[in-house]
Amino acid sequence: MNLIDRAKNILLSPGSEWDKIAGEPATAADLYRSYIVPLAAIGPICSFIGLTVFGMSMPLIGTYRVPFMAGLSNAIVAYVFALIGVYVIALITDALAPTFGGQKDRTQALKVAAYAYTPAWLAGVFQLLPMLAVLVFLASLYGLYLLYLGLPVLMKSPREKALGYTAVIVVCAIVVAIVIGALTTAIGFGRPQVRIGPASMRGPVTPSAEVTPSSAAMAAATDAALPTSVWIKM
Secondary structure: OOHHHHHHHHHHOHHHHHHHHHHOOOOHHHHHHHHHHHHHOHHHHHHHHHHHHHOEEEOOOEEEEOOHHHHHHHHHHHHHHHHHHHHHHHHHHHHHHHHHOOOOOHHHHHHHHHHHOHHHHHHHHHHHOHHHOHHHHHHHHHHHHHHHHHHHHHOOOOHHHHHHHHHHHHHHHHHHHHHHHHHHHHHHOOOOEEEOOOHHHOOOOOHHHHOOHHHHHHHHHHHHHOOOOOOOOO
16 A cells, blocks of 8 residues: 555544554565655654744744754754654554553554554644744644554553553653654754844844843743654654
8 A cells, every 4th residue: 555545544544444554564674665764754844844944933032943954954853753653653552462451562652652643744744834833833733543443453451551651652652752752852952143123123143142141041942842853753
């Protein structure tokens, strides 16, 4: 099944699609090549465009844009960590299976992780406009439901234990997200460019313009407010 059909089916008819997925032969390499690699790229690419081209508008402050090279390095780092992160979640899912009456199977666990991430990965397109980034989080909530439906089918856990199984994976995913978010920010994220005032009055921003106490405080506030490109969203 091609990527578009699989993404559409897992979103619109997850119950029957999980049954199909469970019976499909696959390897980790197959899943990465045909599904994870292309979908996980949506968010970092759109975030890069959104933060470097459109920037973030903040009342009474102006528009903040991430410098091109800093934005590019952040997108690359975020993408690499996204590819690693989904496998880490698969390992956690596999390791927890016996605890919740399921069967260990690393390939099936990777299927669960990858396909449950589908809503969040597709919603990454909203990061073209940074103010819409919250929609990625909302889409991720549907991923929780997909995970809940998929665990009994692929990991063979009893349905009455699926909720607890899902909850523990979510907690682990949050921890992974925090760690990856911190690493992504430390390695790839640069300080945004400051543009204050109407477009017709904006001049070039010089280094000296960013070292005043007020502008330094605004830059620090922006660093805290800007979303990092984290794609471990469960």
